[in-house]
Amino acid sequence: MVTLDASPVFGQLKPGELNALRSVAREKSFPAGAEIFKEGDAGDGIYLVKEGLVELLGVLDAKAAYVFSRVEPGDMFGEMAVIEDKPRSATAIAREPTTVYFFGRKEMLRLVEDIPPLAFVFLREISSRLREFNRHYLEQTLQTERLAVVGRFARSIVHDLKNPLNIIGLTAELAGSEKASLETRRQSQGRIRKQVDRISDMISEILEFTQGSQSAVILSPSDYGIFATHVLDEMRPEIALKSASFELAEQPPSVRVHLDPKRLRRVFTNLVHNATDAMPNGGKILVRFLPSEKEIVTEIEDTGPGIAPEIAGKLFEAFATHGKAHGTGLGLSICKRIIQDHRGWIGARTEPGRGAIFSFGLPLAARR
Numbered sequence: 001m002v003t004l005d006a007s008p009v010f011g012q013l014k015p016g017e018l019n020a021l022r023s024v025a026r027e028k029s030f031p032a033g034a035e036i037f038k039e040g041d042a043g044d045g046i047y048l049v050k051e052g053l054v055e056l057l058g059v060l061d062a063k064a065a066y067v068f069s070r071v072e073p074g075d076m077f078g079e080m081a082v083i084e085d086k087p088r089s090a091t092a093i094a095r096e097p098t099t100v101y102f103f104g105r106k107e108m109l110r111l112v113e114d115i116p117p118l119a120f121v122f123l124r125e126i127s128s129r130l131r132e133f134n135r136h137y138l139e140q141t142l143q144t145e146r147l148a149v150v151g152r153f154a155r156s157i158v159h160d161l162k163n164p165l166n167i168i169g170l171t172a173e174l175a176g177s178e179k180a181s182l183e184t185r186r187q188s189q190g191r192i193r194k195q196v197d198r199i200s201d202m203i204s205e206i207l208e209f210t211q212g213s214q215s216a217v218i219l220s221p222s223d224y225g226i227f228a229t230h231v232l233d234e235m236r237p238e239i240a241l242k243s244a245s246f247e248l249a250e251q252p253p254s255v256r257v258h259l260d261p262k263r264l265r266r267v268f269t270n271l272v273h274n275a276t277d278a279m280p281n282g283g284k285i286l287v288r289f290l291p292s293e294k295e296i297v298t299e300i301e302d303t304g305p306g307i308a309p310e311i312a313g314k315l316f317e318a319f320a321t322h323g324k325a326h327g328t329g330l331g332l333s334i335c336k337r338i339i340q341d342h343r344g345w346i347g348a349r350t351e352p353g354r355g356a357i358f359s360f361g362l363p364l365a366a367r368r
Helices: 015-024 079-084 105-114 117-175 182-211 224-240 261-277 330-341
Strands: 025-030 035-037 045-059 065-071 091-104 220-223 244-248 256-259 283-291 295-302 345-350 356-363
Touching: 015 025, 015 091, 015 105, 045 079, 045 105, 079 105, 079 117, 091 105, 105 117, 117 182, 117 224, 220 224, 224 244, 224 256, 224 261, 224 283, 256 261, 256 356, 261 283, 261 295, 261 330, 261 356, 330 345, 330 356
Parallel strands: 244 283
Antiparallel strands: 025 091, 035 091, 045 065, 045 091, 220 256, 283 295, 295 356, 345 356
16 A cells, blocks of 8 residues: 555655645545546546556557556556546556545646646656556567567468479379379379478578578589579479479570589579469560679579569568568578578569569689
8 A cells, every 4th residue: 555655656745745635635446347447538637556456458459458557556647638638548447456546637737836846747757657658569569570470481381382282292193093103103202202302491491591590501513504404304393383384595504603502492493483473374484594704693584574663672671572462572581591691692673574583693613
């Protein structure tokens, strides 16, 4: 139980000032769960908790209310509506049997005029209340954002897993056919194994991205032409299921590049899957290789609608996406990290009358 002279709010007032305050104070008691006032009520007075506990709730949406402050004995509440002469902006609920000191609006405003230190008391309490509200609001916002991030990650994972799972399903159905030859079953087994490995690699990449892994990147000198040819050939059956096809402007050149095959394959698959997503009714994926003395540039162009201007500058940011029912843009963020780990660069552009063009450059291995 807290008396007026012992309260942190009014405890520094002089005895005469406290007596003036007591003369206008009325005690009110509320059972647990009782509503002291609700949002929208007139600001008829100020409350100070003598004993008990009060929660101030604000409505976030039509379905939920958020507790942004808990008022304990010795603390004041309800002053904002009185000072602003506006309706209550929150609802006050007694969470346990509670007794309060109530100061009517007219009486309190008159006391503020007669006792200047009271104005400072209210200023200090308002500042403290705003700080507390900001802290709770930030906590709630962060929690909401965390949940939203989890949801976006879940959608991203499902989106990325659908393609290999579809291939596994179709291949298993083909291999299980009574007419399937031993060779068909052997090939199916190999294709399913590749897709399982691909799923494992996808999950590893997503975990690496979300955990901010700083594990060492091991690159080995490889023939880029052989690597790119193998990856594209491996993807042809998959994109054919989406009524799309590859068109090579030229064969991948035989140049030496330091690379991690598993991770760089992820770049190809992400860019190609983005291209097929942009062409729901089918289309062509044109692949170009542009070698120079210092690097090899790979371009992947689709016959879709191109890159929307509003997303062009954010393509490689995590969760940036546009016009897709699924997917979050996480794939392109992973692509950017992989290419940077290969000491290269990645970009995107759209030209009039053409679809999206994604390019990435990798430095050539030094000649011996």
